Amino acid sequence: MNKKDFILEIYKDSRTVFRLSGIAMMFPQEESKYLSERLGYYVQTGRLLNPRKGIYAKPEYNPLEFANLLYTPSYISLEYVLQQAGIIFQYDSRYTSVSYLSREIEADNKRYNYRRIKEEIIMNNIGIIRRDNINIATPERAFLDMLYLSKDFFCDNIHSLDRPLIDRIIPAYQSVTLEKRTFQLLKNGRYQ
Structure with missing residues (x-):
């Protein structure tokens, strides 16, 4: 899976808020270190929010x-x-x-x-x-x-x-x- 597909899959999901463990279940083939790095990158670039430790959200989350x-x-x-x-x-x-x-x-x-x-x-x-x-x-x-x-x-x-x-x-x-x-x-x- 390329890096574009990763954020695309998160955005395709009907949920607007995720725990790290929930995202890990979406991408079982990914190592947890890589997953954390990607999520950190998405937070830094504004594609995801991190409203609380261990929780990630789409920008217009519910x-x-x-x-x-x-x-x-x-x-x-x-x-x-x-x-x-x-x-x-x-x-x-x-x-x-x-x-x-x-x-x-x-x-x-x-x-x-x-x-x-x-x-x-x-x-x-x-x-x-x-x-x-x-x-x-x-x-x-x-x-x-x-x-x-x-x-x-x-x-x-x-x-x-x-x-x-x-x-x-x-x-x-x-x-x-x-x-x-x-x-x-x-x-x-x-x-x-």
């Missing part, structure tokens, strides 16, 4: 895909999803996710926030959609994640939530307290 790749397993949820769905109106520029750890990082002038949740909850994929290389919660899943993680959570508009979907997702949390809070909130039509 920050949601980066958020998923940075800590695995994780999925986009919480304020980001609820804001996009019109459940909360307060603007927050962070990309919020749930994962196996709590972290707040900045990369490429973007803020990423991870909240820790039990691994059994993360691994239950009901209410999580996989599209365009991104794992993202439905508004109902993000709503339940917020209620589970934050006692002081306030939402502006819950009327668009799919209540039968909430009923299917809620057993994943194995929390009687969450079930009571959710039932009360949905019964009243607002959170107090």
Whole structure:
């Protein structure tokens, strides 16, 4: 394979963000030293970005895909999803996710926030959609994640939530307290 094919293959891939190990799997015949040198060259020439150690991205990479790749397993949820769905109106520029750890990082002038949740909850994929290389919660899943993680959570508009979907997702949390809070909130039509 010539050097042109190397970057071409990366650009042909539908993913916009890669770990070094993922790129190595694309080119199993290449030695790791050569691979690292080529990636370094592509970063120096602006053909790839290196937003975090061991992570490479196309120049117009998707920050949601980066958020998923940075800590695995994780999925986009919480304020980001609820804001996009019109459940909360307060603007927050962070990309919020749930994962196996709590972290707040900045990369490429973007803020990423991870909240820790039990691994059994993360691994239950009901209410999580996989599209365009991104794992993202439905508004109902993000709503339940917020209620589970934050006692002081306030939402502006819950009327668009799919209540039968909430009923299917809620057993994943194995929390009687969450079930009571959710039932009360949905019964009243607002959170107090």
